[in-house]
Amino acid sequence: MNLFNWIRSKVGRLILSFGGATQEIHLQVSNLTRNTTLARCMEVADSGPKRNRGLLGRARLSPGEGLWIIPCEAVHTFWMQFPIDLVYLDRKKRIRKLRGAVRPWRLSGCLTAHSVMELPSGTIRETRTEVGDTLDFTAVSGAE
Numbered sequence: 001m002n003l004f005n006w007i008r009s010k011v012g013r014l015i016l017s018f019g020g021a022t023q024e025i026h027l028q029v030s031n032l033t034r035n036t037t038l039a040r041c042m043e044v045a046d047s048g049p050k051r052n053r054g055l056l057g058r059a060r061l062s063p064g065e066g067l068w069i070i071p072c073e074a075v076h077t078f079w080m081q082f083p084i085d086l087v088y089l090d091r092k093k094r095i096r097k098l099r100g101a102v103r104p105w106r107l108s109g110c111l112t113a114h115s116v117m118e119l120p121s122g123t124i125r126e127t128r129t130e131v132g133d134t135l136d137f138t139a140v141s142g143a144e
Contacts, residue, residue: 027068028140029117033133038087038123040064040140045072054118055080061120068137072116074109077102083121088113093135100124 027042041064045051051069055061060082069075075086081104088097088110097110101121110116123129 026140028138029066029068030136030138031127031129031133032136033130034128036127036129037064038117038119038127038129038135039066042066042068042117042137045069055084061118063120063123066117066119066123068115068117070115073111073113074107075116075118076108077104077106080104085119085121085124087117087119087124087129087135089115089117089135093137095129095131095133095135098124098129098131 027039027044028037029039029042030037043066045054045067051072054069054075055067056079058081061067061084073088077084083101083103086097086099086102086108087095088099090096090112091114096113099108102108
């Protein structure tokens with residue numbers, strides 16, 4: 001099963017378990033290799049409109065927040081108001097590339113990536129995350 005279908009099935013099951021409620025679902029992202037948490041409230045951008053919008057229009061990302069864009073090989077920070085960390089993942093949720101503190105008006109990509117996480121600047125450094133680490137995604141209900 002590919003990563004996109006896995007996320008869709010997990011989120012779908014959680015929505016059903018809440019009785020069909022429209023409660024927003026977020027993911028907790030853990031680095032299994034380093035035993036750290038990269039995000040407690042990761043949003044998923046898995047449709048064209050969500051991927052195109054990304055973080056545009058936001059003033060900042062709070063610690064523990066993030067956006068997982070899937071599928072995605074490259075991002076831009078045009079018109080953004082703050083720097084972000086980028087974590088590029090393959091289909092097995094292994095880190096292929098890292099970019100810390102990417103300032104507005106930049107481009108970044110990784111042709112071997114299947115998805116990218118956008119995190120608050122400094123998250124990569126604070127969690128000691130490195131290329132080759134494996135991540136785990138766990139669905140959580142609501143924002144913490």
